[in-house]
Amino acid sequence: MSPARRTRFDPRSILAVLQAAEVQSVLIGGFARVARGSDEVTGGVDICPSLQPANLARLDVALGEMGAAGEAPIDETRLRAEPVVDLMTGFGELKVVPTPAGVPRGYEALRPGASAEHLGGGLRPTIASTGDLIAMSAALRRPEDLERLPALRRILELEAEPARLVAVQPPLKLPRALRPGEAEESARPAHLRRGGPARGRGIDR
Amino acid sequence: MRGDTVVSASLIREARMRAGLSQQQLAERCAKAKVQIGRWETGVVAPSLDTLLDLVRACGFDLPLMLEAYQPVDDRPLTELQRYSPERRVQNMLDRLGGGGSR
Numbered sequence: 001m002s003p004a005r006r007t008r009f010d011p012r013s014i015l016a017v018l019q020a021a022e023v024q025s026v027l028i029g030g031f032a033r034v035a036r037g038s039d040e041v042t043g044g045v046d047i048c049p050s051l052q053p054a055n056l057a058r059l060d061v062a063l064g065e066m067g068a069a070g071e072a073p074i075d076e077t078r079l080r081a082e083p084v085v086d087l088m089t090g091f092g093e094l095k096v097v098p099t100p101a102g103v104p105r106g107y108e109a110l111r112p113g114a115s116a117e118h119l120g121g122g123l124r125p126t127i128a129s130t131g132d133l134i135a136m137s138a139a140l141r142r143p144e145d146l147e148r149l150p151a152l153r154r155i156l157e158l159e160a161e162p163a164r165l166v167a168v169q170p171p172l173k174l175p176r177a178l179r180p181g182e183a184e185e186s187a188r189p190a191h192l193r194r195g196g197p198a199r200g201r202g203i204d205r
Numbered sequence: 206m207r208g209d210t211v212v213s214a215s216l217i218r219e220a221r222m223r224a225g226l227s228q229q230q231l232a233e234r235c236a237k238a239k240v241q242i243g244r245w246e247t248g249v250v251a252p253s254l255d256t257l258l259d260l261v262r263a264c265g266f267d268l269p270l271m272l273e274a275y276q277p278v279d280d281r282p283l284t285e286l287q288r289y290s291p292e293r294r295v296q297n298m299l300d301r302l303g304g305g306g307s308r
Binding site: 009011031034035036037038039040041042043102103104105109113117118119120127131132134135138139150151153154155156157158159160161162 | 206207208210211212214215218219222223225227248278280282283284286287289290291292294295296298299301302
């Protein structure tokens with residue numbers, strides 16, 4: 001990315017344009033990991049789109065709206081030639097990855113495990129599952145990807161057992177149920193109660 | 206997915222995905238029912254360790270097993286992030302990045 005083209009990263013605007021254009025894709029990469037709970041920072045959005053021609057046409061229109069104009073059109077031929085199409089939009093970096101590492105069947109394989117998640121402002125992108133994000137990181141085998149695997153596996157465990165996230169609370173101390181007659185007795189002024197004005201310590205009865 | 210099946214479930218799915226196989230294709234390779242592959246992958250039940258190895262090998266991978274010293278990891282930041290919604294996790298990251306992003 002040249003400094004002249006560097007722009008403020010606004011992932012929500014990228015996702016909003018894709019959603020408005022009804023582009024079918026699964027969010028992958030660092031941004032997806034962050035949404036799943038990974039403790040990292042990323043400055044780009046990665047998507048794995050459906051390779052249906054109609055969908056690629058919608059994606060191409062959306063890219064034009066994002067200011068990624070001037071690039072060659074996104075179509076199946078280009079995506080087969082370029083495993084990763086790295087684009088600079090008016091809202092930041094967007095990578096289009098038709099067949100991510102570890103997922104040779106691309107969108108078709110990722111979609112069943114993915115889920116739509118609310119990201120605010122009416123955005124509901126489809127995000128790859130943590131398990132599939134692990135598969136992609138493991139397949140890339142770059143040191144930074146291998147380093148994050150234990151954390152991703154831990155996230156998977158936490159997702160499977162959400163009860164672990166809840167701190168153990170002490171049981172509530174509920175008042176003992178009153179026996180018949182106790183309610184009236186407790187309502188009397190202390191000096192009129194049976195047994196005298198006080199039943200506490202220091203009273204010799 | 207259950208907490209006690211998550212490791213085997215994710216390993217089987219990872220191996221199958223990386224091999225580019227469908228559940229049906231994996232089932233045929235290891236002579237199991239497709240529905241059983243699905244039950245293992247979704248963590249309904251866990252396979253035995255030997256079956257797990259068979260499944261991973263049917264995908265063209267191996268699972269080297271050796272004992273290593275266990276080193277617990279401080280996972281408090283991850284646990285904290287898991288309490289957040291995806292929206293808040295993303296906003297948290299954007300705040301760290303400095304831009305904040307549009308809301």
